Amino acid sequence: LRQISQRTISTASRRQVKNRVPEMQKIFQEDNGIPVHLKGGVIDGLLYRTTMALTVFGK
Amino acid sequence: MAHQTHAYHMVDPSPWPLTGATAALLLTSGLAMWFHYNSTTLMALGLLTTLMTMMQWWRDIVRESTFQGHHTMPVQKGLRYGMILFITSEVFFFIGFFWAFYHSSLAPTPELGGNWPPTGIHPLNPFEVPLLNTAVLLASGVTITWAHHSLMAANRNQSIQALTITVTLGLYFTALQAMEYYEAPFTIADGVYGSTFFVATGFHGLHVIIGSTFLIVCLLRLIKFHFTTAHHFGFEAAAWYGHFVDVVWLFLYISIYWWG
Numbered sequence: 001l002r003q004i005s006q007r008t009i010s011t012a013s014r015r016q017v018k019n020r021v022p023e024m025q026k027i028f029q030e031d032n033g034i035p036v037h038l039k040g041g042v043i044d045g046l047l048y049r050t051t052m053a054l055t056v057f058g059k
Numbered sequence: 060m061a062h063q064t065h066a067y068h069m070v071d072p073s074p075w076p077l078t079g080a081t082a083a084l085l086l087t088s089g090l091a092m093w094f095h096y097n098s099t100t101l102m103a104l105g106l107l108t109t110l111m112t113m114m115q116w117w118r119d120i121v122r123e124s125t126f127q128g129h130h131t132m133p134v135q136k137g138l139r140y141g142m143i144l145f146i147t148s149e150v151f152f153f154i155g156f157f158w159a160f161y162h163s164s165l166a167p168t169p170e171l172g173g174n175w176p177p178t179g180i181h182p183l184n185p186f187e188v189p190l191l192n193t194a195v196l197l198a199s200g201v202t203i204t205w206a207h208h209s210l211m212a213a214n215r216n217q218s219i220q221a222l223t224i225t226v227t228l229g230l231y232f233t234a235l236q237a238m239e240y241y242e243a244p245f246t247i248a249d250g251v252y253g254s255t256f257f258v259a260t261g262f263h264g265l266h267v268i269i270g271s272t273f274l275i276v277c278l279l280r281l282i283k284f285h286f287t288t289a290h291h292f293g294f295e296a297a298a299w300y301g302h303f304v305d306v307v308w309l310f311l312y313i314s315i316y317w318w319g
Contacts, residue, residue, distance in 0.1 A: 017282055017283065017284075019283075019284040020283065020284075021125065021126070021283070021284050021285065024122075024125070024126045025125075025126045025127075025128075027126070028122050028126035028127050029126070029127055029128075035071035035072055035073065036070075036071045036073070036119050036122050036123055036127070037071070037073055037074065037075070037115060037119050039122070040122070047111070047115060048074065048115070050111070051074075051078050051108060051111040051112065051115065052074065052078065054104060054107060054108050054111070055077075055078045055081040055082060055085070055108050057104075058081065058084075058085040058101070058104045058105070058108065
């Protein structure tokens with residue numbers, strides 16, 4: 001019985017999250033001159049342009 | 060970056076201060092449009108741009124610290140001072156509303172019937188939902204301390220569990236308070252009692268929501284391995300903020316719900 005209860009408690013219903021911090025550190029420390037707000041990739045640029053467009057449109 | 064000979068952080072040029080300032084302008088002028096001309100477009104735009112600025116600015120800070128390593132001890136010290144000063148400014152913000160409450164309640168005018176609570180007002184029973192809310196926030200203070208100690212002891216599972224419970228308690232408080240607002244027998248328009256009650260508790264509720272959001276972000280970062288046992292200032296800042304919100308509630312509970 002103890003084995004069953006122990007097994008049930010330790011079953012993770014969510015996937016084990018992988019530690020992606022070292023990958024991110026590599027991406028963001030690359031010496032490519034890109035400022036931090038764009039350094040994450042294409043989506044950064046999209047978000048930036050959208051935000052800028054909205055603020056300019058508002059003004 | 061690799062060439063600096065000091066321990067401080069000279070940030071990359073960033074567009075977010077500009078978008079943030081513009082967003083604030085849109086938000087405030089949007090409020091005026093809503094109050095006077097019954098139009099919410101400008102305010103919605105202001106809210107959206109404020110949100111987008113906040114998300115990207117704070118995302119960049121996470122990148123600069125966790126991914127680029129810019130948050131050395133002197134930088135962290137500055138951030139600590141900053142958070143303490145910010146919370147202090149918020150304390151003064153609330154002091155204003157407590158001042159207003161005591162001004163009106165210590166010497167109730169004849170128009171109110173000369174007593175407090177004013178004639179005709181049926182205040183909420185402080186020993187019902189408000190007492191539960193007090194217990195909820197105090198409990199969240201305990202669980203967040205538990206989470207902090209677990210984090211420092213490198214106990215991943217417990218820190219995640221404890222922080223999750225903290226977030227749940229914050230959301231529970233908000234839900235209970237929303238229900239109280241809906242069921243209350245008086246409104247914000249019911250004289251100075253209504254005004255002081257809803258403005259003070261309303262701003263407090265907003266801060267609970269802000270605190271809960273901050274904690275949710277911390278929970279996600281905790282799960283994603285961003286924090287180390289010795290360096291987790293974002294978590295500490297969220298914890299300080301949560302304790303502040305709890306203390307404000309205690310003052311609200313004693314002054315407005317109980318004494319009032």
